[in-house]
Amino acid sequence: MLVTALSSSEQYVAGAYLVFLALVLVYLAIMAVKLSRLEREVVELADLAERGDAVREDRVKEPVA
Amino acid sequence: MLTYAPVDADQGVIQKIFYVHVPMAIVALGGFIAGGVMAIMYLRTRDRRWDIRSYVTIHLSIVLAVGVLITGSIWARASWGHWWVWDEPMLVVFLIVFLLYATYQPLRFSIEDPEKQARYASVFAITAGAFVPLCFGAVRMAEQVTHPQAATMTTSGPGSVTVTFLVALSAMTLLFITLCKYEMASKNVTATVRRLRRRLAGDDDDDQLSATGRSAAPQL
Numbered sequence: 001m002l003v004t005a006l007s008s009s010e011q012y013v014a015g016a017y018l019v020f021l022a023l024v025l026v027y028l029a030i031m032a033v034k035l036s037r038l039e040r041e042v043v044e045l046a047d048l049a050e051r052g053d054a055v056r057e058d059r060v061k062e063p064v065a
Numbered sequence: 066m067l068t069y070a071p072v073d074a075d076q077g078v079i080q081k082i083f084y085v086h087v088p089m090a091i092v093a094l095g096g097f098i099a100g101g102v103m104a105i106m107y108l109r110t111r112d113r114r115w116d117i118r119s120y121v122t123i124h125l126s127i128v129l130a131v132g133v134l135i136t137g138s139i140w141a142r143a144s145w146g147h148w149w150v151w152d153e154p155m156l157v158v159f160l161i162v163f164l165l166y167a168t169y170q171p172l173r174f175s176i177e178d179p180e181k182q183a184r185y186a187s188v189f190a191i192t193a194g195a196f197v198p199l200c201f202g203a204v205r206m207a208e209q210v211t212h213p214q215a216a217t218m219t220t221s222g223p224g225s226v227t228v229t230f231l232v233a234l235s236a237m238t239l240l241f242i243t244l245c246k247y248e249m250a251s252k253n254v255t256a257t258v259r260r261l262r263r264r265l266a267g268d269d270d271d272d273q274l275s276a277t278g279r280s281a282a283p284q285l
Contacts, residue, residue: 009078012143016082016136020089024134027244034251041258049267 070229079143082245084229086136089129090130090159094197096126096241099167101194104187116283118181121248123169125241130163154204165193174281183283252282254267 006014073080100123107115138148150156172189176182235279 007078007144012139013078013081016139017085019135019139020132023102023128024240027128031251033246038239038251038254038258041262044256045261045265048262052265 070101070225071223072252075128076144079140079188082136082140082143084233086133086140087230088234090133091135091234092237092241093126093129093133094162094201095238096122096129097162097197098194100120100126101197102190104190106189107183107187112239113183113283116187117249117252119247119250120173120283121188123166123190125244125248127163127166127169129160130166134163141251154207158204162193162197165196169193170281173283186283 070081070084071084080158100119102114104121106112107119117263137159139152141150141156142148169186169189173186176185
């Protein structure tokens with residue numbers, strides 16, 4: 001509907017701006033995927049660190065024979 | 066902003082592509098040169114952060130260069146009736162510069178040793194960065210009549226053209242810097258997370274290659 005309302009020249013202009021928008025959006029989408037992967041890794045590391053702390057605390061609490 | 070700028074008497078509404086195409090080209094070429102300067106800083110200081118900055122700047126400039134080629138093609142098609150004109154020096158030189166930088170990532174990926182990778186990539190970035198102003202300077206000095214000149218289009222027209230162009234250029238530069246910072250922060254955090262993972266796993270091995278695998282991206 002919008003495309004038919006635009007003249008041929010305006011379609012070219014809209015196309016050029018849409019290409020730029022698409023490039024930025026694709027880049028941001030790739031970065032968002034990387035960020036979510038990083039977030040998962042940080043959660044895993046936090047779990048790993050907590051488990052390590054728990055093991056150390058258990059060792060401290062153990063009575064010395 | 067686009068409605069603020071007047072419609073060009075010669076090209077009509079098609080000239081409005083100028084406000085996205087030219088700022089993108091200027092920022093991309095500036096990014097290639099900046100990448101070379103950062104590579105010089107890496108070779109002088111051997112600080113890996115300069116290598117990452119150079120890599121990210123060149124990487125983003127390649128993305129913008131893709132946009133320049135596509136928007137330029139659309140402009141050429143609308144204006145001259147052809148998607149690509151081989152006898153137009155500015156287009157061909159930009160394509161050559163783009164193809165030159167397209168080899169940057171494969172070059173990095175082909176070198177396994179991170180230290181060597183950073184050194185060779187820096188030498189490439191410096192050489193290619195010097196090539197950019199030389200090429201475009203030569204084209205500017207040569208006689209050419211078809212390709213529109215940013216300087217003449219902004220200074221010979223009404224003030225609103227100059228204002229719109231400068232706002233578009235500033236916006237593009239700010240977007241480039243923001244995306245560079247974003248990607249660099251992502252790379253630094255990824256490197257820190259990997260180091261932490263190795264420490265928590267009790268693996269103090271500093272061999273980055275075995276820990277992360279081969280990559281074109283620099284390793285901290």
